[in-house]
Each structure stands twice: as C-alpha cells, then as structure tokens.
Amino acid sequence: MTPASAVPDVEAPESLRHWTDLIRDWKASSSSTHLIPVGGCSKPGLSRLNSAESAASEPVSTQRYSTRNLSGILQYDPSEFTISVASGTPLEEIMAALSENGQTLPFDPPRAPLGATIGGCVASGWSGPGRWRYGGLRDFILAASFLDGLGNEVHTGAPVVKNAAGFDFPKLMVGSLGRLGVLTRLTFKVFPQSVEPNTWVVRCGDLASATLHMQTLTRLPVELDAIELCQPGMTDLHDWSIVLRVPGPEAVAESIMDRVQRNVGEAEVRRLSEDHAEKSWSKLLHVEGEVSVRIPMTPRQIETVVQTFPSELTELGWRMHFGLAGNVLFVTGAGDLQILNSWLIEHGLAGLLLNAGDASTHGTQIGMWRHDEVVVRVAKAIDPHRCFAPLLFGEPLHTKRLEA
Amino acid sequence: MKASDLTGLAELFPADRFRTDPAAQAAFESDGLLAYTARPRGVVFPETADEVVSAVRWCYEHHVPVVARGSGTGLSGGAMPHRDGIVIALNRLNRILHVDPVERTATVQCGVVNLAVSQAARPHGLYFAPDPSSQSVCTIGGNIAFNSGGAHCLKYGMTAGHTLSMDVVLGDGTVTSIGGSSLEHAGPDTTGFLCGNEGMLGIALQATLRLLPLPEVFHTVLVGYDDIRAAGNAVGAIIAANLLPGAMEIMDAMSIRAAEAAVACGYPKNANSVLIVELEGSAERVAMEKEILAEVIAGTQPSAVEIAANDAERLAIWKGRKSVFSAAGRLSPDFIVQDGVVPRRCLGEALERIESMSRECGVPVANVFHAGDGNLHPLIMYDGKIPGAFDAANDFAHAILRLCIEMGGSITGEHGVGIEKRGVFAEMFDEPTIDLMHRVRAEMDPHEICNRGKMFPDAESPALSTSGLHPLEKAGVIFRE
Structure with missing residues (x-):
C-alpha cells in the first residue's frame, strides 16, 4: 500500500480565513478555472477535470487546494457517541481516538492508511464494507459546516444524534466531490466497535451459485457486518466466493455461521486466519490499482455485469469485486479507460474514478451519469458564480410538461 | 385572488375530486397540531402522479400556494393549509408498485400508508424500519417530507436512511427522478437531501424504499x-x-x-x-x-x-x-407536544430545568422521551378556553426549545419545524445558513408555492388558534410519539 507520505504537494490555505479569502477572490478572477477542494489526495481520480469540460469550446481548468490545515478533533465525548472534527483531519487520527474508547465509524472509511481525510471521505461518498450492517456515510453524518461559493461559512445539521431542523445539507455533501462547497467541520454519530469480528469465506464455485447464496444470506435474520462477492483469484484461487465478516463473541458467531452453512448447501464455509482476513479486507476496502473505479449498481445486475464485462480488459488482468452484497462494483486494472467507459455507458452505469492511472484523459465521472435536476439547482444556489468545478450529467430526462 | 379564479384548476378534476365546500375546507384545516388552523380555498384529490403534477403546474402558473398532505398526522403544523391556497390530498396515490425481495426494496406511491409497506414485505421476511407511532395511518409521502423517525430510529435511523430514490415534482412543476435502487450512489445524495424538506422544495410522487430482514x-x-x-x-x-x-x-x-x-x-x-x-x-x-x-x-x-x-x-x-x-387528554383539554433534542449527557439537567420552568410559569408538563437519542417530548398542558392559556403554553414550549439550542441540541428531532417552531428557527441557524436555505428554495420553487409560510421565521402564514384532540386521536387510531 502506498504510504500517506506520498501525498502530492497541493497548496493548502492555512486557515478558514484564508479559505474564505481564496473563494471571495476567486469569483472576481477568471471563470475558466474552477476550484476543487481536496483532502489528502488518497483518491486522486475524484478531483480530475471532467472530460466534457476539458474538451469544451472554451477550455477550462481546475486548481486543487487541500483542507489539510483545517485539522483536529474539535469535540469528542465518548458517552455521547458523537465526534466533531475539522474536515482536513486524517481518518487515522480520528479512528485512533475512537478506538481508544472502544468506538468506531462502523462504515469502514476507506483508504485511511493512504492519508485520507474525513472531509475527503464525505465528499467521495464512499462507504466501506461495514455499510452493509450499520449504514453508510449518509446515515452517520449529523452536521456539516462548509464554505459556499460566496465564501460564507454555513453551519447545517446539528451535533446531536437526531435532528430534523432545516434542509439536510449534511447528506447532500455525501458524494458531493468538492463540487458543492468546501467542507470545514463535520460531526458524526459513532458506534461501539464490533466485538471480536472474524472472517469467513463461502466458496460457491460458479457465479450462479454465488449470487443465489448471497440472496439467501441477505434475507437471513442474522447479523453480518459485511458481505462481499469476489471473483476467482481474489480470496480463493478458483471459486467465486462470498466473504463475510461476522461479529462475535465467538459462540454467537459460530452459531450464526452454522445457520449460514445450513443455508448454502454443499458450498464450503471456512474461517480465515487473522492474517489472511486482514489482507483480504485491506484489498476489499482500499481497492488499490493503477486504475480503480467505483460503480454503484444493484444485486440484480451482477450476472449481466460479469457476462458482458469486456474480455479485452479481463485479458489485460483487470479484476472486479462486488461490495455490499452487490450494491457496488469495484474494478481495478491498468491502462486506458476508454473500453470501460464505453461498457458503462452501454449498461447505463455511472462510475467514479478513484485512481486514473498516468495515461488517462478521463475525468472523475465516467460512464452514464443520469441527469440530477436537484443537484443542478442546488449547485446554482450554493455557488452562483461557479467557483467550484461543476458536476456533469447526461441530458435531462425530466419534463416541464407531461405529454398527454 | 378570488375563489372563482380556481376555475382553471377545477377543470382539471372531476367535480367530486375538487372540493371548495366548507365541509372539505374544515376537514383539512389543520394537521395533528390542532393549535393552528387555516381553511384552504380548495382541496384536490388526485388519483395519479400526473394529476398531482398538473395541479402543481397550474398553481405555479397562477401563484397559488399548495400544501401537500398525506394523512395529516404531522405534529408541527407542517400540513396546515394556506388560506390563499389549496391542499393536495395524496391519500389516493396508495399503490404499492413493486416489492423486490432480491434487492430488498419496495417502490410505492406517496399516499401508501407506512404500515402497509411492512405488511406487503412481510411474506418475504422483510419490513420497513421507520415506525412513527402513527404508522397505521401516516403516509410514506409525509414520512419523507418530515423525515419521520419512531421509537426504533435509535438503531435504524430515520426515513432518509431508508429512502433510496424518488420521483418528485418541484415547485415549478418540473418532474425529476433522483437516486436509484442501489444502497450506493454516485454523486451528491439528493434523495437524502430532499427527505425532511417539509414539503417546501417539492412533492414526492413515489419512492423506492429499503427493506430490512424482520428481527427474529x-x-x-x-x-x-x-x-x-x-x-x-x-x-x-x-x-x-x-x-x-x-x-x-x-x-x-x-x-x-x-x-x-x-x-x-x-x-x-x-x-x-x-x-x-x-x-x-x-x-x-x-x-x-x-x-x-x-x-x-x-x-x-x-x-x-x-x-x-x-x-x-x-x-x-x-x-x-x-x-x-x-391519553393526556384525560388530564388536560389541550396540550402541545414538543420534540427538541439535547445531548444525552444533558437529559437529566434538561428535565430538571423543564420542571423548574413549569413551576415558574404555572403550566403543567408531562415528559415522555426517546431516551437513547436525547429526543424530548414534553407534553405541555393548557386549557384553550382560558384566555391567554395557549400563549403561556406556547411561550413555555419555545423556552424549552431555546434550552435545547443552549445545550447544543436541536429544536426538532422528528416532527419538523412547520408552523410551530419557525419562531425559534433563526436561533438555531445563523444568517448565512438561512440565506442559503432561501436560495435553494428559490431555485426549486421560484414562486414559493410549496408550503408557503412554514419553517422560515420571516414567512407569513395566517393561522388561528384552537384546541382539542385530533379526531383520529380521540378514536384511538393514531398516537403521538
């Protein structure tokens, strides 16, 4: 894994005041350069200029600035099960503080060892395997302060575990990719750490058996922290495999796994050693590769995805796994993204480029991005002078007037 | 605008589904918060999403305020009508369109009753987790508009956490689809953003909901x-x-x-x-x-x-x-239910101060609360027939909300701001934040027809005070949290 010290050198305003000045000065400057806030650049593909923009008749460019100087834990009372942090705080620092008190962000924020910050985590919208049981970023974020396109800091949500006052900007910021403002402060709900979790693999043989077993397991009334589907070669050399993380204590986990075994027929169920489990989860959580792409999808699409995945990419060694019981596809490989992009468009899938590779000319958003009228309008309200790089969508499908 | 100006709207609906008679006006004059009432000019009863959209577009073009209403069980006055506007009653959009046990989702129209979703999912060993106490009556559209919770949201979260996608008509009549059937999403979480908008940005027409395995x-x-x-x-x-x-x-x-x-x-x-x-x-x-x-x-x-x-x-x-x-109706003819939130560590102090305030102002209070998440539900009792009693109770209620803000909490955990709490809204959020909310509203609803007069403190919203339990509460059909 690439160490955090390899974070590229991106200019970082020293304080909130400097950020405010930067944005306020920005609107007076050229509109052909957009600002993209970044954290630790652990997911460099997410702060790229989108292809359609770079090919526009009036070329535009982007300039990245890091929030890493907005750092530190602002408030943490373990008995309250909430934590407030500055947006540029490294995930590792937050997770260490929580761990000291037996607590965690249970959605497994990815790429902490690569220097990921909490703000980058929110902006990426990427929740890890623990999202399956506990919910994702959208379920744990309680409050978000951010700088809008006018340079005003707004404070949305509330630092308590339940709040229904005002429009829910904290959720809007999940997956906003730095295109809707600069996150400055964030508050999360936290949970107790899972007790003695251990990892099991269900070797399913072919894909059809694997999808069938996974559907069965997702409807069982048992607690599975995580459930991921891996193609041969990831956790097992020859078989499609379901990787399960089961919370303890030991006796409870064993009992749950007995039930799992009864529901998967002849498939072999085996427990991974701690070392093997750690390596597997690291691979599934951080999704490293010269090129890596995150693609939301649905469990029903798994077989089509596998059957139609471009053979050229498979021959070049590209790999895939399905996270969250088939709710997200991760693809890793090397080389140009054109084939993958075309395939995503053909299947109506939207991809987010986590790592683009050196040679790629593609932007952050690849594949088919369905028009989101709400984002378009909210972006106008937040950033009327288009200081931040815009999100790009396909043609609007909505209509002002329904046809008779 | 005179009542006759609704003629164009009336032409869009059969006579029995566009009502302007006093009986219809009276039936829709409030939601579950009976302390505030206003009679709408008319009530429309659409049976399809297209009819909802047609009504919104007509109202947009004619600057007529619109209040979308499910079963009217809300407790913040969020579905109280505007006296210059109409109510769109959504109960007839009550079809469960699809239950998918593989993807663990249900796609439903906005007027489907909360409990009906779980009943439809039950044969598959699944259910819909948000469980407001009015779940046998309240609708999914209302749950989405107010991001409803329930006793079990401590563990499972609110409606937003269980809403994956929706079709929505915005305040200018634009229809758009947001989100998808997946748990995961690429791009900003607009579905989560629209949950809890209190009907001020648009109206959800249908939604795809996440289902969970029934607890064993x-x-x-x-x-x-x-x-x-x-x-x-x-x-x-x-x-x-x-x-x-x-x-x-x-x-x-x-x-x-x-x-x-x-x-x-x-x-x-x-x-x-x-x-x-x-x-x-x-x-x-x-x-x-x-x-x-x-x-x-x-x-x-x-x-x-x-x-x-x-x-x-x-x-x-x-x-x-x-x-x-x-049941508190047995102790007092009228009451206000508040739902401020305090950090859990402040629960004890909050309760003591509420008791102290109660003694000082002479207004009795009972307390029920979702203890796991610090969500207070003080029940402030008064007799609306006594002059000044409602105002005293209301002042006490607002004092409790200010206490919640002072302790670092929120003015509402699950009922919404509505008409009831808008007086303290600006004490929870600063000017730039409220200004941004206004800008967002202007983009989504340029004529501010959707639920005009709610949430924002400076909004006009004519209302009268009254008293008494909701008829469904009296019948023991619905309950408050």
Whole structure:
C-alpha cells in the first residue's frame, strides 16, 4: 500500500480565513478555472477535470487546494457517541481516538492508511464494507459546516444524534466531490466497535451459485457486518466466493455461521486466519490499482455485469469485486479507460474514478451519469458564480410538461 | 385572488375530486397540531402522479400556494393549509408498485400508508424500519417530507436512511427522478437531501424504499424507577455497556398516570418513571445481549423489572407508551407536544430545568422521551378556553426549545419545524445558513408555492388558534410519539 507520505504537494490555505479569502477572490478572477477542494489526495481520480469540460469550446481548468490545515478533533465525548472534527483531519487520527474508547465509524472509511481525510471521505461518498450492517456515510453524518461559493461559512445539521431542523445539507455533501462547497467541520454519530469480528469465506464455485447464496444470506435474520462477492483469484484461487465478516463473541458467531452453512448447501464455509482476513479486507476496502473505479449498481445486475464485462480488459488482468452484497462494483486494472467507459455507458452505469492511472484523459465521472435536476439547482444556489468545478450529467430526462 | 379564479384548476378534476365546500375546507384545516388552523380555498384529490403534477403546474402558473398532505398526522403544523391556497390530498396515490425481495426494496406511491409497506414485505421476511407511532395511518409521502423517525430510529435511523430514490415534482412543476435502487450512489445524495424538506422544495410522487430482514426475536423490558434521573442514568449505563437496543423510551410519573387511566397498561405501581428497553435481532445475539442488559439494569437501583414473556405482553408495554399523549387528554383539554433534542449527557439537567420552568410559569408538563437519542417530548398542558392559556403554553414550549439550542441540541428531532417552531428557527441557524436555505428554495420553487409560510421565521402564514384532540386521536387510531 502506498504510504500517506506520498501525498502530492497541493497548496493548502492555512486557515478558514484564508479559505474564505481564496473563494471571495476567486469569483472576481477568471471563470475558466474552477476550484476543487481536496483532502489528502488518497483518491486522486475524484478531483480530475471532467472530460466534457476539458474538451469544451472554451477550455477550462481546475486548481486543487487541500483542507489539510483545517485539522483536529474539535469535540469528542465518548458517552455521547458523537465526534466533531475539522474536515482536513486524517481518518487515522480520528479512528485512533475512537478506538481508544472502544468506538468506531462502523462504515469502514476507506483508504485511511493512504492519508485520507474525513472531509475527503464525505465528499467521495464512499462507504466501506461495514455499510452493509450499520449504514453508510449518509446515515452517520449529523452536521456539516462548509464554505459556499460566496465564501460564507454555513453551519447545517446539528451535533446531536437526531435532528430534523432545516434542509439536510449534511447528506447532500455525501458524494458531493468538492463540487458543492468546501467542507470545514463535520460531526458524526459513532458506534461501539464490533466485538471480536472474524472472517469467513463461502466458496460457491460458479457465479450462479454465488449470487443465489448471497440472496439467501441477505434475507437471513442474522447479523453480518459485511458481505462481499469476489471473483476467482481474489480470496480463493478458483471459486467465486462470498466473504463475510461476522461479529462475535465467538459462540454467537459460530452459531450464526452454522445457520449460514445450513443455508448454502454443499458450498464450503471456512474461517480465515487473522492474517489472511486482514489482507483480504485491506484489498476489499482500499481497492488499490493503477486504475480503480467505483460503480454503484444493484444485486440484480451482477450476472449481466460479469457476462458482458469486456474480455479485452479481463485479458489485460483487470479484476472486479462486488461490495455490499452487490450494491457496488469495484474494478481495478491498468491502462486506458476508454473500453470501460464505453461498457458503462452501454449498461447505463455511472462510475467514479478513484485512481486514473498516468495515461488517462478521463475525468472523475465516467460512464452514464443520469441527469440530477436537484443537484443542478442546488449547485446554482450554493455557488452562483461557479467557483467550484461543476458536476456533469447526461441530458435531462425530466419534463416541464407531461405529454398527454 | 378570488375563489372563482380556481376555475382553471377545477377543470382539471372531476367535480367530486375538487372540493371548495366548507365541509372539505374544515376537514383539512389543520394537521395533528390542532393549535393552528387555516381553511384552504380548495382541496384536490388526485388519483395519479400526473394529476398531482398538473395541479402543481397550474398553481405555479397562477401563484397559488399548495400544501401537500398525506394523512395529516404531522405534529408541527407542517400540513396546515394556506388560506390563499389549496391542499393536495395524496391519500389516493396508495399503490404499492413493486416489492423486490432480491434487492430488498419496495417502490410505492406517496399516499401508501407506512404500515402497509411492512405488511406487503412481510411474506418475504422483510419490513420497513421507520415506525412513527402513527404508522397505521401516516403516509410514506409525509414520512419523507418530515423525515419521520419512531421509537426504533435509535438503531435504524430515520426515513432518509431508508429512502433510496424518488420521483418528485418541484415547485415549478418540473418532474425529476433522483437516486436509484442501489444502497450506493454516485454523486451528491439528493434523495437524502430532499427527505425532511417539509414539503417546501417539492412533492414526492413515489419512492423506492429499503427493506430490512424482520428481527427474529424481541426482548422487551419494562423497568420502574423512583425518580426520572435514575431512569436517565440507566440509559447511559446501557449505552456504556456497548448495547444498541432497538428502542429506549422513558416516561415520567404524569405520563404513566395518563397511560394507566387510558389503556390500563399495568405499569409498575408507584414507579415515578419507567424505562422501556427493547433488544431485537437474531436469537443467539439477543440471548447474549439480554444477559448483559439484565446485569446493567440490576446495577441501576430499579424499583421494578418486568420482562415481556410473549408478544401480547410486549404489545401491552408498547400500548402504554404509544397511547400516552392521546391519553393526556384525560388530564388536560389541550396540550402541545414538543420534540427538541439535547445531548444525552444533558437529559437529566434538561428535565430538571423543564420542571423548574413549569413551576415558574404555572403550566403543567408531562415528559415522555426517546431516551437513547436525547429526543424530548414534553407534553405541555393548557386549557384553550382560558384566555391567554395557549400563549403561556406556547411561550413555555419555545423556552424549552431555546434550552435545547443552549445545550447544543436541536429544536426538532422528528416532527419538523412547520408552523410551530419557525419562531425559534433563526436561533438555531445563523444568517448565512438561512440565506442559503432561501436560495435553494428559490431555485426549486421560484414562486414559493410549496408550503408557503412554514419553517422560515420571516414567512407569513395566517393561522388561528384552537384546541382539542385530533379526531383520529380521540378514536384511538393514531398516537403521538
């Protein structure tokens, strides 16, 4: 894994005041350069200029600035099960503080060892395997302060575990990719750490058996922290495999796994050693590769995805796994993204480029991005002078007037 | 604008589905918060999404305010009509379009009743987790508009966490689809953003909801305490033991008395407060956790501990809790329910200060609250027939909300701001934040027709005061949280 010290050198305003000045000065400057806030650049593909923009008749460019100087834990009372942090705080620092008190962000924020910050985590919208049981970023974020396109800091949500006052900007910021403002402060709900979790693999043989077993397991009334589907070669050399993380204590986990075994027929169920489990989860959580792409999808699409995945990419060694019981596809490989992009468009899938590779000319958003009228309008309200790089969508499908 | 100006709208609907008669106006003059009323100029009853859209577009073009309404069980006046506008009654859009057990989703129209979703999902071993107390009546559209919670949102979260996508008509009549069937999403979470918009940005037409496996077993415990602080401390002890119950609810002495009088729930005699704790999950996990829970509770000096031995006893425990506010009608002709939130560590202090304020202003209060998440539900009692009594109760309610803000909490945990709390909205959010909310609203609803007069403190919203229980509450059909 690439160490955090390899974070590229991106200019970082020293304080909130400097950020405010930067944005306020920005609107007076050229509109052909957009600002993209970044954290630790652990997911460099997410702060790229989108292809359609770079090919526009009036070329535009982007300039990245890091929030890493907005750092530190602002408030943490373990008995309250909430934590407030500055947006540029490294995930590792937050997770260490929580761990000291037996607590965690249970959605497994990815790429902490690569220097990921909490703000980058929110902006990426990427929740890890623990999202399956506990919910994702959208379920744990309680409050978000951010700088809008006018340079005003707004404070949305509330630092308590339940709040229904005002429009829910904290959720809007999940997956906003730095295109809707600069996150400055964030508050999360936290949970107790899972007790003695251990990892099991269900070797399913072919894909059809694997999808069938996974559907069965997702409807069982048992607690599975995580459930991921891996193609041969990831956790097992020859078989499609379901990787399960089961919370303890030991006796409870064993009992749950007995039930799992009864529901998967002849498939072999085996427990991974701690070392093997750690390596597997690291691979599934951080999704490293010269090129890596995150693609939301649905469990029903798994077989089509596998059957139609471009053979050229498979021959070049590209790999895939399905996270969250088939709710997200991760693809890793090397080389140009054109084939993958075309395939995503053909299947109506939207991809987010986590790592683009050196040679790629593609932007952050690849594949088919369905028009989101709400984002378009909210972006106008937040950033009327288009200081931040815009999100790009396909043609609007909505209509002002329904046809008779 | 005169009533006759609605002629164009009337032409879009059959006569029996566009009503302007006093009976219809009166039936829709308030939601579950009866202290505020206003009669709409008309009520339309669309039966399709296209009809909803047509009505919104007509209203947009003619600058007529619109209030979308499901079953009218909201408690913040969020569905109170505007006197210059119309109500769009959405109950007839009540079809469950699809239940997908593989993807664990249900796609439903906005007028589908909350409980009906779980009933449709049950044959597949699934259910819809958000469970507001009015779930047998309230609609998914209303749940989305106010991001409803319920006793079990401590563990499972609010409606937003269970809404994956929706079709929505914005305030200018634009129809758009947001989100998808996947748990994951690429781009900003606009579905989550629109949940809880209080009907001020648009109207959800249909939604795809996330379903969860039905819990295999429940373990419900009723614990009596000599004072309410001990009950609050027990909540802290349970959380400190790293347990995450499905629900934790506290009721004070006055609430117990009301519930006992109304439904003879059989709560421990002489208890000054009761704590309800419910574990749920797989049989093996609940078996393990109930041992831990028993140990923790034993260390909190309870005066009584009762464990539900079967479903009937479990439901009896919940019946007492869920009936308490409507039961309060036996103690007082009128009441206001607040739902501010405080950090959990402040619960004890908040309750003491509420009691102190109650003594000072002479307005009695009973307390029920979702203890696990610090969500207070003080029940402020008054007699609306006494001049000034409502104003005194309302002032007291706002003082409680200010206390919540002072303690770092929120003015609403699940009921929304609506008409009722807009007076303190600006005390929770600063000017740049409210300004941004206004800018967003202007983009989504340029003529501000959707639920005009709600949430924002400077908005005009004509209303009258009145008193009494909601007719459905009187009938024991719906309950307040």
